[in-house]
Structure formats: structure tokens, C-alpha cells
Amino acid sequence: MTALDAHRLRHDPVSSDPDVTTLLGSRADPDLFAVLFDRYFAELRHYAASRLGGERGDDLAAETFLVAFRTRERFRTDGPGGGNVRAWLYGIATNLIHRQRRDEQRRYRALARAGAVADRGTSGDDATVARVTAGALQPALARALAALPARDRDVLLLTAVAQLDYAEVSAALGVPPGTVGSRLTRARRAVRAAFGGDDPTRIDEGKA
Amino acid sequence: MMHTEDHVIRTLLAEPPAAAHTTAAARRQLTDAIAGRRPARRRAPSWRVSLTGGGLVAAAAGVALVMAAGTGGPAGLGATGSGGAPGVAAPPTGPRADAGAPQLLLAAAERVEGTAGTGRYWRVATVAEGALYLPVRVKGETFHVAERRLTETWTPRDPGGQAWEGRQSLGFQPRTADDEAAWKRAGSPRTFDLGPADSPQGGHVIRRMGPGRAELTRSTGDSDNAGLAALPADPAKLRAEVDTLITKQGGEPTDAAVFALLGHLLTEAPAQPELRAAAFTVLSTLSGVVNAGSRADVTGRTGVAVELTQTAGTFVNRSWLILDPTTYQLLGGGMQGATPGKDGKPDLSRGGKESAAAVLTAQWTDQTPAPPQGR
Numbered sequence: 001m002t003a004l005d006a007h008r009l010r011h012d013p014v015s016s017d018p019d020v021t022t023l024l025g026s027r028a029d030p031d032l033f034a035v036l037f038d039r040y041f042a043e044l045r046h047y048a049a050s051r052l053g054g055e056r057g058d059d060l061a062a063e064t065f066l067v068a069f070r071t072r073e074r075f076r077t078d079g080p081g082g083g084n085v086r087a088w089l090y091g092i093a094t095n096l097i098h099r100q101r102r103d104e105q106r107r108y109r110a111l112a113r114a115g116a117v118a119d120r121g122t123s124g125d126d127a128t129v130a131r132v133t134a135g136a137l138q139p140a141l142a143r144a145l146a147a148l149p150a151r152d153r154d155v156l157l158l159t160a161v162a163q164l165d166y167a168e169v170s171a172a173l174g175v176p177p178g179t180v181g182s183r184l185t186r187a188r189r190a191v192r193a194a195f196g197g198d199d200p201t202r203i204d205e206g207k208a
Numbered sequence: 209m210m211h212t213e214d215h216v217i218r219t220l221l222a223e224p225p226a227a228a229h230t231t232a233a234a235r236r237q238l239t240d241a242i243a244g245r246r247p248a249r250r251r252a253p254s255w256r257v258s259l260t261g262g263g264l265v266a267a268a269a270g271v272a273l274v275m276a277a278g279t280g281g282p283a284g285l286g287a288t289g290s291g292g293a294p295g296v297a298a299p300p301t302g303p304r305a306d307a308g309a310p311q312l313l314l315a316a317a318e319r320v321e322g323t324a325g326t327g328r329y330w331r332v333a334t335v336a337e338g339a340l341y342l343p344v345r346v347k348g349e350t351f352h353v354a355e356r357r358l359t360e361t362w363t364p365r366d367p368g369g370q371a372w373e374g375r376q377s378l379g380f381q382p383r384t385a386d387d388e389a390a391w392k393r394a395g396s397p398r399t400f401d402l403g404p405a406d407s408p409q410g411g412h413v414i415r416r417m418g419p420g421r422a423e424l425t426r427s428t429g430d431s432d433n434a435g436l437a438a439l440p441a442d443p444a445k446l447r448a449e450v451d452t453l454i455t456k457q458g459g460e461p462t463d464a465a466v467f468a469l470l471g472h473l474l475t476e477a478p479a480q481p482e483l484r485a486a487a488f489t490v491l492s493t494l495s496g497v498v499n500a501g502s503r504a505d506v507t508g509r510t511g512v513a514v515e516l517t518q519t520a521g522t523f524v525n526r527s528w529l530i531l532d533p534t535t536y537q538l539l540g541g542g543m544q545g546a547t548p549g550k551d552g553k554p555d556l557s558r559g560g561k562e563s564a565a566a567v568l569t570a571q572w573t574d575q576t577p578a579p580p581q582g583r
Contacts, residue, residue, distance in 0.1 A: 041231060041234060042225065045234075046225070050218075057223060058226055062237050072458075141217060141221075160213070188213060195216070
């Protein structure tokens with residue numbers, strides 16, 4: 001975005017960002033909100049599934065869009081850049097994931113079981129089918145993620161999995177960009193230590 | 209700038225993408241919420257457990273109003289159905305079954321206030337029914353199945369005591385009479401294959417007719433239903449809080465929205481007698497609630513239905529409660545939302561939302577919490 005765009009966004013109520021236009025439009029015409037679903041469901045679900053597993057991730061991504069729809073009046077366009085719908089959605093998803101902390105920890109425990117093969121549902125009618133996890137690094141990563149403070153993990157996974165930049169993570173979590181940077185540094189250091197060195201790919205060789 | 213470890217993290221945590229039907233179900237949840245201009249019905253945690261297995265996410269929204277004869281009915285609920293039979297004689301001055309809805313609701317309020325009693329736990333047992341939107345295809349036949357789930361809450365009288373929740377799936381059954389006919393033509397299978405699971409391994413999602421395992425767990429008290437049960441038991445305060453709650457969820461506190469929320473509170477939340485009485489009292493003040501005549505609950509018990517229908521844009525929402533016509537005890541309730549059919553009622557053949565539940569027990573007890581015993 002050019003400086004001129006940024007200037008216009010701050011001063012012009014009609015945004016040039018198609019996401020923001022859609023979101024603002026959905027306040028009067030709710031049907032428009034489905035456009036945002038079509039645009040972002042897959043990646044939000046990818047993020048949620050990475051943290052909670054496939055089935056919980058399905059649920060959580062669906063819930064994210066319901067919450068986003070209900071709270072669309074609260075989306076702010078007066079922040080830096082005129083508001084970022086994608087970051088806002090990731091913020092909602094991240095908040096919802098916090099409520100499922102036990103599910104997230106359970107996921108990391110499952111991933112940490114080296115060579116885990118079968119993860120069958122325990123509920124009588126839950127026909128979850130076996131899920132294979134592989135990769136020698138996976139248990140180490142899972143343990144490192146489980147041990148991270150939630151706020152550091154949020155920043156790391158929003159960066160690594162969702163591929164948000166500092167400004168977007170900052171918008172998603174409502175924390176200053178500088179804080180994002182320090183949390184990310186701390187989290188990366190912990191993961192790198194868990195991988196046993198500075199070059200994780202070196203350990204990965206021949207094992208995955 | 210992509211750090212190497214970021215790439216590793218992204219790769220190691222990656223899950224296979226959502227199945228198309230999962231995405232479609234999630235989208236339908238959203239468009240239902242959009243069409244209804246109010247939140248899609250929140251799924252109870254117990255439903256989450258059973259109905260999301262294999263990625264069958266939003267499938268939980270459905271219900272069959274009356275189970276087809278021969279496949280359902282109250283059989284199998286006997287062990288938990290102690291409160292199912294009308295237990296309290298109606299006051300001799302009570303309204304007749306053809307009385308106006310407000311009179312019936314006020315009688316229900318009076319009746320439930322009389323439920324006060326001794327006992328260590330306030331026990332509520334509810335059977336909720338959810339249909340799967342995914343069709344089962346066997347031997348050239350196609351039909352839908354519905355699941356009944358039994359949930360029991362045990363709320364201690366002592367506020368510092370431990371609350372418990374019991375859950376059990378009572379199994380899946382063909383949904384409507386048409387579904388049952390197709391099911392019979394397909395050889396009356398007792399297991400239902402709902403298609404490929406979301407799994408790198410393949411495999412299929414299988415649902416069964418018989419009951420599942422019963423579980424009893426400590427309640428954490430942070431569920432939506434527990435929140436509803438904590439609402440104030442004074443009618444004016446209750447109405448104000450309900451309005452606030454609906455507004456917070458992005459809806460408008462119309463009479464229809466209030467009816468739907470209080471109906472859910474009465475059928476599925478562990479609300480105690482005083483709050484139930486207040487809820488019935490608030491319901492009696494809503495406009496547009498009508499006596500819709502005789503109707504069966506999801507376990508087949510017949511009562512008189514009080515119902516509210518509201519059109520919001522291109523969407524019709526219909527909510528109802530079923531009362532025993534002589535004791536005014538609550539038997540159950542439900543809701544439907546969809547675009548209107550020719551009769552002005554929600555036409556679910558084009559998609560929509562549905563749910564229904566029957567209250568088997570709502571009473572104080574000295575029993576010790578135990579897993580449900582549906583058969």
C-alpha cells in the first residue's frame with residue numbers, strides 16, 4: 001500500500017481494501033459476509049487445524065466465522081492501514097483457540113508421541129480413523145510448543161502457520177508490533193533449541 | 209522473510225485440508241446465521257463430541273419432529289424416564305388444553321414453582337435430537353438419519369459442590385417416515401456409512417443404531433447452558449438479561465428471539481425451578497405466541513404446543529414448547545428456521561436449521577450422580 005492509499009484510508013470512510021469494503025457493506029447487507037467466508041475459510045481452517053487437529057479445527061473455523069459475523073459491528077477501520085479483515089479473523093480464531101487450551105495441549109501430546117500411529121476416537125460412535133504422524137522433529141516441536149507461554153505461541157504460529165507479518169500479528173492480537181517482535185524472537189529461540197541447533201533441516205535429514 | 213524453522217513448523221503441524229462436505233456445512237452454518245439475522249443455534253458440547261467425528265461439523269443442526277413409528281418412540285428411555293410421566297395433579301382451576309398460550313404458560317410457571325423440594329442435586333435429563341444433513345446411500349436407496357442424545361445434569365444444592373454431567377448417544381435412526389421406508393427397502397441396516405472420513409488414511413465415517421457408551425464427567429460450569437442456568441430468576445430482570453444476551457450475540461431481542469432462547473433454557477439448560485418459573489412468566493408476556501394444538505415431543509409423548517413464528521427477511525423461524533395439557537409440565541420443545549414454503553412455515557427441504565429436545569426429568573433428588581442408562 002502506498003502512502004497515498006494509507007492517507008486515503010484514514011480519511012475516506014469508503015475503503016479501497018476489498019475485504020474492508022465487503023465487511024462494512026455486510027453491516028447493511030449481511031449476505032455479503034459469505035464472501036469473506038469463501039475468501040478465508042480454507043486458510044483459517046488450516047491455522048485452526050494446525051493447532052487443534054483436523055476435527056476440532058473444522059469446528060473452530062466454522063465458529064470463527066459465526067463470531068465474526070455476529071461481531072462485525074466491532075471491526076475497526078481507524079487503526080493503522082484502515083483495518084485488516086484477515087488479521088481480525090485470525091484474532092478471533094486465536095481467542096477461540098484459547099478457550100480450547102486443553103484440546104490444543106492434547107494435540108501436542110498426541111504429536112509428541114514419537115511414531116504415533118493410531119489416534120482413534122474414544123467415544124462410542126466416534127469413528128475417527130487412524131491418523132499417522134511422522135517426522136523425527138515432530139515430537140520435539142510438539143513438546144516445545146506445549147511448553148511455550150500461550151502469548152508466545154500465538155505470535156509464533158500466526159507467523160509460521162498463518163504467515164502474517166508483524167503488523168498483521170499486531171492487529172490480530174491487539175499488541176504493539178515491538179511486543180510481537182520480542183515474543184517471536186523468544187519463541188523461535190525455544191523451538192530452535194528443541195530442534196537441537198540452528199539448522200533444523202540438518203536433523204531432519206533422512207528421518208522424515 | 210521466511211525463517212527455516214517457520215517452514216518446518218508449518219509443515220509438521222499441517223493437517224489435510226477440510227473435506228468438501230465439512231466446508232459446505234460450515235458455510236451453511238454461517239448462511240443460516242446470516243439468513244436468520246441471529247446466531248445459528250449453538251451446539252451443545254455433547255453434540256460436538258459425537259457429531260463432529262470424521263469432520264461432520266454442522267450436521268448437528270437437525271431434528272426429526274416425530275420419529276417414524278417403529279423406529280423410535282420412548283422405548284429405551286425407561287431407566288431415566290422417572291420424570292417423564294406427569295407427576296403432579298393440575299390445580300382444579302387450571303386452563304383447558306384449548307386455552308390461550310399465555311394462560312397455559314402461566315399455568316406452567318405455577319406448576320414448576322411447585323417443584324421445589326428436598327434433595328442434594330437438581331437433576332435434569334434431556335433427550336435432544338439432531339439429524340445429519342448427509343444422506344446415507346445403501347443399495348440404491350437414499351435416506352437421512354437422526355441421532356438422539358441423552359444428557360443429564362446434576363447441579364448440587366450446595367453452591368460449592370461438584371456438578372456432574374452425564375452423556376450418552378442413544379444411536380441413529382431413520383429420520384422421517386419416508387426415510388424409514390427407504391431404510392427398510394435397503395434391508396434395514398443397523399450401521400450407516402456416511403462416506404469417507406477426513407483422514408490421510410481413508411476410512412469411512414460409520415454411525416450405528418444402538419446406544420453408545422454412557423459417560424459421567426465433572427462439569428466445569430463454563431458451558432453456554434450453565435451460563436443460561438445462572439440467569440436471574442426474577443421475570444423482569446430475566447427479560448432484561450436475555451435482551452442483553454441476544455444483543456451481545458449480534459441479534460435483535462425480538463419476541464421470537466426471546467422465545468427461542470428461553471425455550472432452549474427450559475429444555476436444555478440445568479435451570480432450577482425458580483428460573484424456570486420466571487422463564488415461563490416472561491414467555492407469557494410475548495406477543496404472537498399461539499396455542500398450536502396437539503403435538504408429540506421427540507420421545508413420542510403428546511402434549512399441547514405453544515408456538516411462535518416470525519418472519520425475518522426471507523427467513524421464517526418457528527419455535528415451540530410442548531406442555532402436558534393436564535399438569536402443564538414441560539415435555540419438550542424445538543425450533544426450525546428456513547425459507548418459507550407454500551404454507552408459510554419453514555421449508556427445510558431447501559436447507560435450514562432445526563433442533564428439538566424432550567425433558568425427561570427435572571427434579572430434586574438424593575440419588576448419587578451416575579452415568580445415564582438409556583438403552
